[in-house]
Amino acid sequence: MNPLLLLLSLFLYLGLLFLVALLGEGRGRLWVQSPWAYTLSLAVYATAWTFMGSVGRAATEGASFLPIYLGPTLALLLWPFLHAKLLSLARAHRLTSWADFLYLRFGHGFLGPLAAAFLVVGLLPYLALQLKAIAQAFLFLRGEEEPLTDIALPTALLLALFAILFGTRRLDPSERHQGLVLAVAFESLVKLLALLLVGGVALWRLGNPFPRVQDHPELLPLLLPQEGLTGYLAWASLVVLSGLAFLFLPRQFHVSVVENTDPQHLRLAAWAFPLYLLLITLPVLPLALWGRLLLPGANPDLYVLALPLELGSAPLALFAFLGGVSAATAMVVVEGLALSILISNHLLSPLLLRFRALGSLLLWRRISILAVMLLAYLYFRLAGEAYALVAMGLISFVAVAQLAPAALLGLFWKGTTPQGALAGLLGGILLWAYTLFLPALARSGWLPPFFLEGPHPLLRPEGLLGIRGLDPVTHGFLASLTLNLALTLGVSLFTRRKALPEERTGEVEELAALLRRVLGPEAEEGFRRQAQALPGREAAGLAETLLAGSVGPATAKLLLLSVTREAPPEALREEVEEAARESRELRAYAQALEEARKELAEAYERLKALDQAKDELLAAVSHELKTPLTAVRALAEILEAHPDLPEGERGRFTALLAKETARLSRLVEEVLAYTRLQAGVPLARSPTDLRALAEEALALVEPLARERGITMESHLAGVQALTDRDRVLQVLLNLLHNALRHARSRVRLELALKDREALFRVVDDGPGVPPQARALVFEPFQSFSGGTGLGLFLARRLVESLGGRIWLEEGEGASFAFTLPLEVAHEDPGGGR
């Protein structure tokens, strides 16, 4: 195949991946948060090993490729026990890896770095496998015999660049990378479609391979189970091993726990992800058999590419190549990112803190991704060409399984001690290196054959205690995990549990400043928002959690030491909290008392003012009553003393008597209205047609106007209001009577709607209010025309009680205006002040 076309396709595909990742960080955020994206992202489990290596393994060892996918199916069925617990722990403590969990659970300063360093070393074969798969496929399609290493190096650098671009944009305490998740989900679809298409085309063009196997006895064992106890042990071990790998691979922890946005997504993943694995493995055996039948001399790991070429379909081979690239890219990028977080949290951060260079953590994380990829390339050069793809991957699987005893026992058994966890992990690591890692290097010629033989026949690395017949991976797995588990359990039983780590407490301000220094202003703001209502102990815990997500739990604890102090013991703390609570309650009580005292003082002042007003009112009313009463009395005495008064004189005196009595009567009416207002009679609000009300008022004063020869004019707009009809009528009558008293020839009543208020205006053409009297015109008993002096005062109080205001306007004559709200929300019931 044309190398330029291959390269162009490769770069176009990687460009497409970049676009998908960008989409995930922009408009495609909703897709990323769907359970399907989560489920597809879990398929980062299916790597180039699945895509190419499984066909290779099926072609040489038959059904033994299947346990690798049955194990994760079993592990996912346990999600209500395992993942649900992990997700809640990860959310509460911002866990980014199993190493974080081990540190959190056991508090042993050495466990995290040991687990991190071991995982990096243990996963190098697995990363090397991906480089080998891409390089091998590329060279195969080019049809050239160049060394693999020439292609593997640029591949490693390109994938490192991708991981750096989408995994290390910033120090994010949540460590979520939505673009990356969408890219991984997209790649999972591509590799599934590619493998199904290659398998489908092969079956369609070549037919069912199984009947052909009967003519090839050497292929029959591929269709049969492995025989004997060793065969069964190998099968069962692989199922358990792959289940553990699914749980403990850093990239699986990253996509299933760290990138999880909703724990409920596991419901879909629990059946849809096993279905994905079932579908992607369906074409494996037919392809393996057709490869053995048609391409007896070819490398079985390349059957997926070779068969389409054999069928004359170069585009299908190219698509298969891109499927393999997808599988490898997704794995390398997510694993590289997960390992860089591990390295950064447990190895780099403590060192950088010691050298006061924590600010360069992001740069170091990028460098660590590059370093991991280069180390993987180095491993590939050292040992890669000596092993088939699956054999390399299984060495890594056994490595990550070493975390299982400490982590699973730590999750479910309180008796697990830090010493037990450390002993188990160390024992497992040493035995893994002795039984698998070093022999792999020895087989590649990079170590002397001694590492395959061992110092004694009973200590042979691939057959400890004289065991024969087990394949190296099964042997290494059973031996290392048995020792690991035995040490974890045994040492835990004979050591004491460590006391719970001390709790710290601190001031929110200092904690926020620390977060700003280490994580930046965004993290500081987020912390301030969450920590506002938290006590010092919980605020310190929150700050530690946020820091732990970015710089690792050990460094977070060290950082916090500088700005916090030890929290008091539990009993003392309870007393202190109780005292603080009582103190807070006392302060609140004292504040309430002070407010009540102020209210009482104000009420007393109001009462005093009211009392004084009443006295003044009584005096004023008595004074006002005295004048007409004196006149009535004098007139009555005159009429009684002079029975012989002429008829005309008597009529004049009687008219005067009637006038004074009417004045008395009006005065009493107004005083009564005033007292009703003071008594606080509640408003009787109802929907009122104000124009009709104004017309009614005009009709009532019409006889008086006619008597005085005054023309009544009106300009009334239609206005509806929710108000007390009788009070408004009284105000109008008071103002109209007042105007009629002063008018020379004309009184005008206006009603308009202005600014969501009803505006009334009563204008007369009289002499107007003298300037010196304008300020007093609404005060009680301030009469300038012989009235009672209560009319305008009452009008003002009534308008105010209705939520409106009244005023005297400038201009010729007198012009009184008042407003009324169309709806009254809060009104003064009319009580005096």
Added chain:
Amino acid sequence: MKERSFALFLLALFLFLFPVSLVFPNPLGPWELPPLYLYLYGSWGLVVLLAYLLFRRP
């Protein structure tokens, strides 16, 4: 939920770790297909179906 999930796990464990060599001694069976793979994919499919029925609703 937890009990049923664990029961399904045990069923799957039994199906996947069943010593198939005792039952399927022949490479080819019905429809000229290998009985070993028919069993493995059949039991796997059954587990997926049961998991779907168990977990589909919150």
